[in-house]
Amino acid sequence: MSGPGVSLEVVDLAKSWGAVDVLQDVNFGIEPGGFLTLLGPSGCGKSTILRLVSGLDEVSGGQILIGGKDVARIPAAERNIGMVFQNYALFPHMTIAENITYGLNVRKVPKAEKEKALARVAELMALGKLLDRKPSQLSGGQQQRVALARVLVSDRPLVLMDEPLSNLDAKLRVEIRSEIRSLNKKLGITVVYVTHDQSEALSMSDRVVLMNAGNVSQVGTPQELYDRPANTFAAAFIGTPPMNLLSPEDVRAPATFAPEGGMEARDVIFGVRPESLSLGRAGAEFSATARVESLEYEGKVFLVHLIAPSGTRFIAAHSGDGAPEEGSEVTVGWSASQTHLFSKTDGNRRDFTL
Numbered sequence: 001m002s003g004p005g006v007s008l009e010v011v012d013l014a015k016s017w018g019a020v021d022v023l024q025d026v027n028f029g030i031e032p033g034g035f036l037t038l039l040g041p042s043g044c045g046k047s048t049i050l051r052l053v054s055g056l057d058e059v060s061g062g063q064i065l066i067g068g069k070d071v072a073r074i075p076a077a078e079r080n081i082g083m084v085f086q087n088y089a090l091f092p093h094m095t096i097a098e099n100i101t102y103g104l105n106v107r108k109v110p111k112a113e114k115e116k117a118l119a120r121v122a123e124l125m126a127l128g129k130l131l132d133r134k135p136s137q138l139s140g141g142q143q144q145r146v147a148l149a150r151v152l153v154s155d156r157p158l159v160l161m162d163e164p165l166s167n168l169d170a171k172l173r174v175e176i177r178s179e180i181r182s183l184n185k186k187l188g189i190t191v192v193y194v195t196h197d198q199s200e201a202l203s204m205s206d207r208v209v210l211m212n213a214g215n216v217s218q219v220g221t222p223q224e225l226y227d228r229p230a231n232t233f234a235a236a237f238i239g240t241p242p243m244n245l246l247s248p249e250d251v252r253a254p255a256t257f258a259p260e261g262g263m264e265a266r267d268v269i270f271g272v273r274p275e276s277l278s279l280g281r282a283g284a285e286f287s288a289t290a291r292v293e294s295l296e297y298e299g300k301v302f303l304v305h306l307i308a309p310s311g312t313r314f315i316a317a318h319s320g321d322g323a324p325e326e327g328s329e330v331t332v333g334w335s336a337s338q339t340h341l342f343s344k345t346d347g348n349r350r351d352f353t354l
């Protein structure tokens with residue numbers, strides 16, 4: 001699309017602190033106006049990537065192309081990027097209006113232009129009635145909207161957001177994430193968003209970069225990550241509860257089952273999502289027998305916690321009537337299309353034939 005957003009492409013990005021490599025060979029891209037999320041567990045390097053893109057830290061290697069131009073070695077102030085952090089750091093002695101326009105004052109934007117810009121973002125972020133208040137007179141959610149307004153008013157084509165919702169309660173998080181998403185679509189600005197919360201990542205993003213210990217584990221749309229995890233890390237990270245990973249000794253597969261690339265059946269890991277498992281489907285293409293350890297009532301479904309003969313624990317999400325009894329033995333079945341296959345050696349996804 002054409003609009004105020006700009007493309008971002010990160011090529012072979014690397015960062016070391018002394019002898020410690022915290023990022024290696026990081027590659028991803030997002031088109032103008034897109035919403036890209038960096039997702040992964042604590043310490044995997046998400047904030048480091050944002051700090052390198054923004055110019056707060058220096059890269060050890062690689063390129064950061066903004067609108068096709070490599071900015072990796074130019075100062076932060078020349079990159080034209082907006083940032084929103086977890087601690088939104090509003091100035092307590094200034095009014096909301098003064099907080100929002102602070103950056104415009106620094107840049108000596110003329111008064112009439114400043115007031116027009118303030119009125120526009122105040123309307124966008126539903127802050128019109130709060131402009132004369134001080135930050136302490138606002139709720140956490142309203143304060144976070146002010147922090148977003150402060151970035152939006154500056155009309156940056158690329159905005160970086162580092163866990164901007166983590167100080168808010170669950171209900172507000174859901175509300176503000178849909179506001180951020182609709183702003184991204186309405187204004188056409190490109191957003192790079194950091195979170196360790198997969199539901200945030202899956203619900204907001206056009207593309208997700210899943211990080212694992214300084215390396216990119218998988219890049220794709222939320223559907224691609226969910227439907228075709230590239231490796232066991234992605235399989236075990238995405239989904240609530242995540243995908244079950246079973247050893248071949250616990251799985252009955254059709255006699256014709258053959259993993260690709262001449263891999264032996266014993267060298268694989270089977271992946272199957274809890275919601276794909278049907279209780280009592282002994283005749284299914286794939287099945288496993290296990291003991292019911294416990295039941296967890298989730299409202300719409302029962303999570304049936306199971307233990308396979310090998311000792312592997314896994315979960316079936318059971319939505320029908322008649323939850324099984326604790327301690328009983330059950331058979332769960334699933335189809336070939338619900339089966340994901342990974343190599344035990346490198347953890348990567350493999351195809352199979354039947």
Ligand SMILES: Nc1ncnc2c1ncn2[C@@H]1O[C@H](COP(=O)(O)OP(=O)(O)OP(=O)(O)O)[C@@H](O)[C@H]1O
Binds near residue numbers: 040041044046048196
């Ligand atoms: N200035 C520094 N010196 C040395 N190591 C650092 C420095 N800054 C970050 N690191 C290390 O780099 C790794 C990545 O940190 P980073 O903050 O990017 O992770 P993260 O994925 O954003 O984690 P979190 O979700 O907890 O914020 C961590 O192991 C961290 O200890």
